[in-house]
Amino acid sequence: MAAVIPVALDPTHVRIALVGQGPLAKRRLAQLLEGGAAPAVYSPEPDAELIALAGIALRRALPAPADLEGVQVLFVVGIDDPAAEALARQARVRNILVNVEDVIPLCDFHAPSVIRRGDLLMTVSTGGRSPALAQVLRERLETLFPAVWADRLAELAALRDRLRATGAKGPEVLRACRDLIAAKGWLP
Template structure:
C-alpha cells in the first residue's frame, strides 16, 4: 500500500451507492472537503439530504464516468458493483468497492480529523476492526483541541519563514515549540 492524501479541489470524485454505508462514506467525503457527484438509483432521505443537488437518481452513465477520476461504490448488488467497477477502470478511474478487496484499486483508511490535522490508519483491508481500534486510540490521544494547536504551530512556521528562516531551523523551532507545550508524551 502507498498512502496518498487527495486534494478534493483537484480530483473529481464520485460515489455510487445507497444504504447506511454509502451515507457514512458520503459524510466522510464531505468532511474531507469533497463535493462528489452522488449516483444512487434508490437513495434514502438521508443520502438525498447529504447529496443535495449533487444527487443523480441512477447509476453513472458512460458520459458521467468520463468526468470522474476516483469512484467509491457502496451498497450496490455484487454484480452491479462489479460491472460498474469494470466500466470505470476501463476509463482509467480509480475504484473502491466497499468491503470487496479484489475490486479495489485503493482502500479508504480509518480517519481521525482535527481541522487540517489528518491521521489515517489502514490494514490494507485485512482487518477493519484493528484499524477502527487504532483510530479510536488516536481520537483519544489527539482531542479536538489539536485543530487549534495546529493553528499555533502553523503561525510559528509562517512567522519564522517571513523572518527568513530556512527549513531545518523551522523544523527545529517547531519541534522545540511542541515539546515545550508538552503536547506529545
C-alpha cells in the same frame, strides 16, 4: 504484505463520484464532504438521509457509462455484487481509480480510517484486510489527539510562518516547532 502508497487527495483537483446506498454509503459521503469533496452521487434507491446529505448532487440511478467520463475516483458502496463488478470494470476501462467497499479484488485503493483535527489529518489503514482493526485504532487515536489539536496545529503553523518570513530555513523551523511541542508538553 500488500504494497501500498499513502496519498492525500485535494478534492478541488480531483473529480470524485460515489455510487451507493445504505448506511455505509451515507458514512462515505459524509467523509468525502468533510474532506472538501463535492462528489456526484448516484443511488438507485436513496433513503431520506442520503437525499438530504447529497442534495442537488444526487442522481436517482446507477451511472451510465457516459456519466463516468471525467471522473477520476469512484467509490462504490452498498450496491449488489453484479452491479458493483460492472461499475468497477467500466471505471478501469476509463482509467478511473475505483474502490468497491469491502471487495478487495475490485479496489484500486483503500480508503483509510480518518481522524480530523482542523487541518491535522491522521489515517489508519490495514489495506482493506481488517476494517475493524482500523476502526479500533482510529478510536484510540481520537482519544490521544482531542479536538484541541486543531488549535495546536494553528499555533505551530503561525510559528512556522513567522520564522519563514524572517528567512529561517527548514532545519531551524523544524527545531523551533519541536521545541514548542516539547515546551508545551503536548506529547508524552
